[in-house]
Amino acid sequence: MPTITLDTLGTLGTFQDSAPYDYLIVGAGFAGSVLAERLAEGLGKRVLLVDRRDHIGGNAYDHLDEAGVLVHRYGPHIFHTNAQRIVDYLSRFTEWRPYEHRVLAQVDEHRVPIPINLTTLNTLFGLSMDEAQAEAFLAQRAEPVDPIRTSEDVVINQIGRELYETFFRGYTRKQWGLDPSQLDKSVTSRVPTRTNTDDRYFTDQFQMMPLHGYTRMFERMLDHPNIDVLLSTDFRTVRERIPHRELVYCGPIDEYFDHCFGRLPYRSLRFQHETIDQEQFQPVAVVNYPDEAVPYTRITEYKHLTGQQHPRTSVTYEFPCAEGDPYYPVPRAENAELYKRYKALADETPGVTFLGRLGTYKYYNMDQVIGQALALYQRIAEQEGVELKAHEVEPG
Ligand code: FAD
Ligand code: UDP
16 A cells, blocks of 8 residues: 655645646545545546545554454444445455344343344343234333434334333433434434344344454555555645645535534544453443443444454443544434535535545445445546446446
8 A cells, every 4th residue: 555655745746737646535434445446446546545543444443452452443343234236345355254243232230132122122021922922012112103203202112111211312312412302313213123033233134344354454445556545644734735636525524614604513432442351351242331320332342343362352442422533423403404504515616525424424334435435436437438347336
């Protein structure tokens, strides 16, 4: 991966009119890296990828910690998708380790599956229901809400107030600093309720982890003679010094426009990483703590995700907070309205395109961001009259 430094840039800055880069891409996460790879490999473009962090991979970055355990610096990242096309694309840069994610919730002295399933209900209520009985049990507790607007409505409508309070209210209030009634229904809708014994967190057709980690996959993606990578550099400090024809910006859209309409809210996290002198800490990769009195939301033990054998183990506690790196756009109507204003401004600003979770203020998973980057690539290729191969074209 050709990594350049600010010193090299000094020379580039003297090129004046003859822009050495076709694209300047801000943000070396999935959005920026996938687009850089496609533009370089597919269209022969010269790309400079800039990130203010000292590494590639964005929030999916993983690395060996001091103990030699492979950890995710920004919390657990599990790859899951229903899109064969996205699996095929990433498979050019990595082999895979099959992995199905399972999560337990700590409720009083019990550790029970979340999403709520038959085992959860039987354990918590000391029952031995079958699937049909569990369905009737939930139907009896559910409190119909119409229309369903918020993250509170959607859960209460499905499972009633008691289970809502046990599993969703406290966790959500901690995670977002807002009550579920103040958040769009899409947030808690991410977590279904089941009456069978399926205890997988996701039901996507493809669920797996990059065999040698995300960072290795990004390194292979960006290992192209047409791609230069400039790390530890904020775009704002170099934007005038880097001649380029087009800009793609994967940072927070409101920051790009100097917060001219006010700040878009993002939720942050403080990650507390620890290594423990024992082989295993907890039975599954993630244990959630829905109790509002516990200050963190979840603990992740990475060896379950990576399959790494090691005499010690490393874990991460997530403490949600308002200040810090922007990790989550906050889905609620007033924020969507504010984003719309930035989007309208973006649409009338020539030469720059916004992409990714921060650039388009969307609570996207990795596969959705990859899909978004591939779709942008497709549009650029079409504009240039380049015919893509069938597997490169988005269905529909
Ligand atoms: P990012 O990865 O955020 O990359 C943006 C990059 O832009 C950053 O590296 C940032 O440093 C850089 N940048 C911003 N502004 C500037 C600037 N001015 N100058 C230079 N650089 C700049 N998704 C899943 O599919 N499965 C999961 O299990 C999962 N778990 C998650 C857990 C957590 C705790 C979080 C926060 C997210 C999780 N996600 C998960 C979502 C996933 O992280 C995102 O979908 C994906 O990483 C978004 O990629 P991106 O490129 O849009 O943004
Ligand atoms: N959630 C909850 N309790 C849980 C798990 C999730 O209340 O045990 C809610 C919470 O609001 C959370 C949302 O559902 O933010 C989405 O959960 P997910 O695990 O998808 O969050 P992410 O992995 O994106 O942080």
